[in-house]
Amino acid sequence: MSSPISTSRQGDILVVTSDNPPVNALGQRVREGLKAAIEQAAADDAIKAIVIRCEGRTFFAGADITEFGKPPQGPSLPEVCAAIEASDKPVVAAIHGTALGGGCEIALACHYRVAVPSAKLGLPEVKLGLIPGAAGTQRLPRLVGAEAALPLVVIGNPVSAKQAQKIGLVDTLLDEADLAGGAATFAKSQIGKPVPRTSEMNNNRDGVANPDIFDEFRAKNGRKLRGFDAPNAGIEAVRAAGELSFAEGVKKERALFSKLMTGTQSAAMRHYFFAERAANKIDDLAADTKPIPIEKVGIIGAGTMGGGIAMNFLSAGIPVNILEMKQDALDRGTATIRKNYENTAKRGRMSPEQVESAMGLLTPTLEYGELAECDLVIEAVYENMDVKKEVFRTLDETVKQGAILASNTSYLDIDEIATATKRPGYVVGLHFFSPANVMKLLEVVRGANTRDDVLATAMKLSKAIGKVAAVSGVCPGFIGNRMLSKRQEQANQLIMEGANYWEVDDVLLEFGFPMGPFQMGDLAGIDIGWHRDPSKVTTVREALCAVGRFGQKAGKGFYDYDEARQRTPSDEVKQIIADFATRSGTPQRDVSKQEIEERLLYPMVNEGAKILEEGMAQRASDIDVVWINGYGWPLYTGGPMFWADTIGLDTVVSGLEKYGLPVCDYLRSRAEAGKTFN
Numbered sequence: 001m002s003s004p005i006s007t008s009r010q011g012d013i014l015v016v017t018s019d020n021p022p023v024n025a026l027g028q029r030v031r032e033g034l035k036a037a038i039e040q041a042a043a044d045d046a047i048k049a050i051v052i053r054c055e056g057r058t059f060f061a062g063a064d065i066t067e068f069g070k071p072p073q074g075p076s077l078p079e080v081c082a083a084i085e086a087s088d089k090p091v092v093a094a095i096h097g098t099a100l101g102g103g104c105e106i107a108l109a110c111h112y113r114v115a116v117p118s119a120k121l122g123l124p125e126v127k128l129g130l131i132p133g134a135a136g137t138q139r140l141p142r143l144v145g146a147e148a149a150l151p152l153v154v155i156g157n158p159v160s161a162k163q164a165q166k167i168g169l170v171d172t173l174l175d176e177a178d179l180a181g182g183a184a185t186f187a188k189s190q191i192g193k194p195v196p197r198t199s200e201m202n203n204n205r206d207g208v209a210n211p212d213i214f215d216e217f218r219a220k221n222g223r224k225l226r227g228f229d230a231p232n233a234g235i236e237a238v239r240a241a242g243e244l245s246f247a248e249g250v251k252k253e254r255a256l257f258s259k260l261m262t263g264t265q266s267a268a269m270r271h272y273f274f275a276e277r278a279a280n281k282i283d284d285l286a287a288d289t290k291p292i293p294i295e296k297v298g299i300i301g302a303g304t305m306g307g308g309i310a311m312n313f314l315s316a317g318i319p320v321n322i323l324e325m326k327q328d329a330l331d332r333g334t335a336t337i338r339k340n341y342e343n344t345a346k347r348g349r350m351s352p353e354q355v356e357s358a359m360g361l362l363t364p365t366l367e368y369g370e371l372a373e374c375d376l377v378i379e380a381v382y383e384n385m386d387v388k389k390e391v392f393r394t395l396d397e398t399v400k401q402g403a404i405l406a407s408n409t410s411y412l413d414i415d416e417i418a419t420a421t422k423r424p425g426y427v428v429g430l431h432f433f434s435p436a437n438v439m440k441l442l443e444v445v446r447g448a449n450t451r452d453d454v455l456a457t458a459m460k461l462s463k464a465i466g467k468v469a470a471v472s473g474v475c476p477g478f479i480g481n482r483m484l485s486k487r488q489e490q491a492n493q494l495i496m497e498g499a500n501y502w503e504v505d506d507v508l509l510e511f512g513f514p515m516g517p518f519q520m521g522d523l524a525g526i527d528i529g530w531h532r533d534p535s536k537v538t539t540v541r542e543a544l545c546a547v548g549r550f551g552q553k554a555g556k557g558f559y560d561y562d563e564a565r566q567r568t569p570s571d572e573v574k575q576i577i578a579d580f581a582t583r584s585g586t587p588q589r590d591v592s593k594q595e596i597e598e599r600l601l602y603p604m605v606n607e608g609a610k611i612l613e614e615g616m617a618q619r620a621s622d623i624d625v626v627w628i629n630g631y632g633w634p635l636y637t638g639g640p641m642f643w644a645d646t647i648g649l650d651t652v653v654s655g656l657e658k659y660g661l662p663v664c665d666y667l668r669s670r671a672e673a674g675k676t677f678n
């Protein structure tokens with residue numbers, strides 16, 4: 001097999017090119033080729049400078065993640081970086097696409113970095129539960145300062161080439177159309193000058209002069225980093241770069257990196273990396289399936305959901321016609337979309353021009369006829385089968401043939417909705433999560449008759465609007481809400497048996513969820529689906545509604561809320577729950593935190609197993625993707641199915657049996673065979 005690394009001479013410049021699709025990951029053969037190329041340049045007196053560049057869509061996007069966990073094969077990435085930096089001849093990294101992780105570390109080891117304006121640079125290792133492991137945490141702060149290095153190492157978001165130039169990570173921006181030529185000219189201009197080595201720089205004195213920056217950074221990002229191990233290791237490593245020699249700092253980085261690499265968090269996050277990409281693939285689609293072009297989208301309903309859905313398309317530059325029944329509802333919906341964009345602009349995440357251009361793509365309407373030319377129409381009216389069928393009947397009559405008709409239903413039967421049309425093949429579920437302009441998840445619901453090209457379109461479109469999609473079959477609540485209902489059942493039961501409702505919430509918070517089921521109820525509104533008759537009270541929720549405890553919006557629900565929306569458990573609610581328990585004759589007892597956790601989470605795993613058994617999800621990892629992106633399951637445990645694999649399926653089975661809860665055949669048989677889900 002030929003090497004992915006080739007070299008060519010351009011006068012006295014050696015151009016080293018990597019061609020390792022799709023993303024030029026730094027696998028063993030790439031590393032070997034790079035090291036050999038540097039040795040070749042050193043041995044050849046006619047060579048005066050070196051340019052390292054990549055073919056294809058990107059500069060090196062990092063270490064090859066598929067090699068992680070396997071026996072290491074040299075040369076290692078730190079060795080390659082050291083060899084590059086040690087060169088006496090100037091080495092220039094010519095960057096396009098994304099220089100990420102190990103790719104950015106290669107660039108940091110080069111003596112110069114030039115980039116096209118569209119390029120991005122970053123150290124996203126933290127998103128895999130790691131820190132950079134090829135001296136990135138030591139070279140970057142020495143080059144750009146500790147304060148500028150912290151967000152790159154600890155948060156892991158890439159920066160634009162322009163921003164990289166501003167902080168000193170990139171030396172020069174070059175013409176987008178001529179990176180190779182520009183890089184060679186730049187390299188030529190450095191011949192004969194002493195080479196600047198990042199490891200010898202000391203621009204990170206800022207962290208030594210003011211060590212508070214590390215704690216301040218930690219405090220500022222506390223919520224975002226809660227529960228994750230890698231960010232703290234990243235802060236420690238950047239701090240060490242200011243306190244230790246380069247060699248000692250590298251040792252420190254290696255120790256931190258190795259500990260993370262062998263831990264469960266990184267295994268879970270690497271699982272998630274591949275799970276997210278797998279979820280976008282549908283196994284049984286014909287290879288030549290062509291997505292349908294989507295140039296215009298219609299949305300039925302300009303309420304919170306419809307408006308949020310519309311924003312996804314507007315932000316991606318896709319025109320939207322939004323329909324309401326009444327002018328005032330339409331005006332309200334349009335005004336909310338504008339307000340949301342303006343708030344984003346106020347926070348500096350959008351320019352006023354971008355707000356106007358997004359709003360310019362929005363056409364509010366009261367007429368179905370105006371949707372006739374849409375390629376996709378998404379219905380977001382309230383959850384009632386008759387209403388939805390009526391909408392679909394009308395859409396089928398008014399929207400052009402070949403257009404996709406989608407429902408945003410969160411639990412209704414897509415196949416039944418499709419019967420209202422003469423085009424069931426073009427009907428699909430697109431279940432967005434609230435707030436729909438923010439939440440990453442899109443459940444794509446595949447009906448019995450949904451065509452392959454319609455599904456392929458949904459998956460492609462989800463990427464275009466920045467969503468993470470997973471496919472579900474038709475079943476009540478699909479993947480996410482179906483599993484959620486099992487958790488809620490247990491939560492309701494636990495508080496009847498004597499568990500305090502705030503303890504139930506706290507157990508999930510400690511597990512890593514952003515909130516528990518009762519906090520979630522308060523946030524969404526306790527009165528969702530309430531019949532509005534205070535004299536008819538059969539559930540705790542109805543009892544809360546009857547006394548005006550509608551949730552956060554009313555200042556009280558399960559909890560009392562202060563001005564800052566801080567929650568305090570309520571005596572009134574405690575009494576309501578106690579009265580229910582007495583009436584139902586449920587004996588009261590102390591319920592341990594362990595029991596709460598197991599009874600909330602194990603039934604979800606069992607339901608996930610049933611979903612797999614029935615073929616409602618394509619793979620266990622899709623369920624993990626749904627729960628991490630739609631319901632705040634902590635990423636660092638890898639999602640419910642990966643978490644169950646980690647603790648052992650036999651543990652889950654015996655736990656369910658201990659509480660007298662059902663165990664499905666699929667879960668039991670895998671546990672008995674000593675297998676995992678993933």
Ligand code: 3H9
Binds near residue numbers: 058061077274278
């Ligand atoms: C690291 O560098 C550690 C070092 O500090 C220390 C070492 C000692 N490896 O995302 P896409 C695959 S850690 C292997 O759909 P896009 C991906 O699975 C690494 N495979 O494309 C997919 O495969 P498939 C730090 C990789 O255009 C295909 O490539 N770097 C890797 O939407 C296309 O990917 C990162 O964390 C990899 N590193 O986005 C960067 N990367 O077609 C991770 C991708 O079979 N990568 N694949 O499904 C990314 O963020 C995105 O892939 C990127 C392109 C932005 C580059």
